[in-house]
Amino acid sequence: MSSYEKIYQVVRKIPPGKVATYGQIAELAGLPRQARLVGYALHNTPSGSDIPWHRVLNAKGEISQYGDDQWTEYHRSLLESEGVVFNKNGKISLKAFRWLPGENH
Numbered sequence: 001m002s003s004y005e006k007i008y009q010v011v012r013k014i015p016p017g018k019v020a021t022y023g024q025i026a027e028l029a030g031l032p033r034q035a036r037l038v039g040y041a042l043h044n045t046p047s048g049s050d051i052p053w054h055r056v057l058n059a060k061g062e063i064s065q066y067g068d069d070q071w072t073e074y075h076r077s078l079l080e081s082e083g084v085v086f087n088k089n090g091k092i093s094l095k096a097f098r099w100l101p102g103e104n105h
Contacts, residue, residue, distance in 0.1 A: 003031060007041040014055040016082040018099035019092055021059050028101065039064065054078040055099070061092040 001009075006029040014020050020028075022035035031037060042053040043066075054075050058064045063075045076086065084097050 003029070003034075003037060004041040004044070006030060007038050008045070008049075008051050011042070011051050011053065011056060013101065014052055014099045016052075016055075017084060017097070019055050019057050019061075019079070019084060019094070019097050020099045021057055021094070022064075023059055024098075025056055035059075055082075057092060057094075061094045061097075062090060 007025060010025050010028045011020075022038040023033075025038045026032060026034040029038070038056065042051075042056055045051050045053045063072050065072060076090075079092070080086070084092055086092055
């Protein structure tokens with residue numbers, strides 16, 4: 001299985017209303033210290049796939065910027081539609097919304 005497939009397999013497990021960090025996904029996929037690879041994989045998610053890429057954030061609880069404000073707003077709207085709340089600085093409380101595998105939600 002390719003690294004991207006390992007990443008996609010983990011990301012598919014994140015339930016609606018929860019988020020994970022790039023580093024967290026890398027660890028769970030057996031790719032420690034490969035957070036950047038997770039970002040590359042999600043950026044290259046096949047169009048129309050069932051991979052909930054929008055549930056992955058940076059370690060600060062923020063949407064990573066790709067230079068396109070419309071894309072960031074779209075990303076935020078997907079999370080908000082699942083009940084994820086942003087503070088006034090555009091951050092998500094990882095304590096409240098971080099996905100912890102094995103936890104009942």
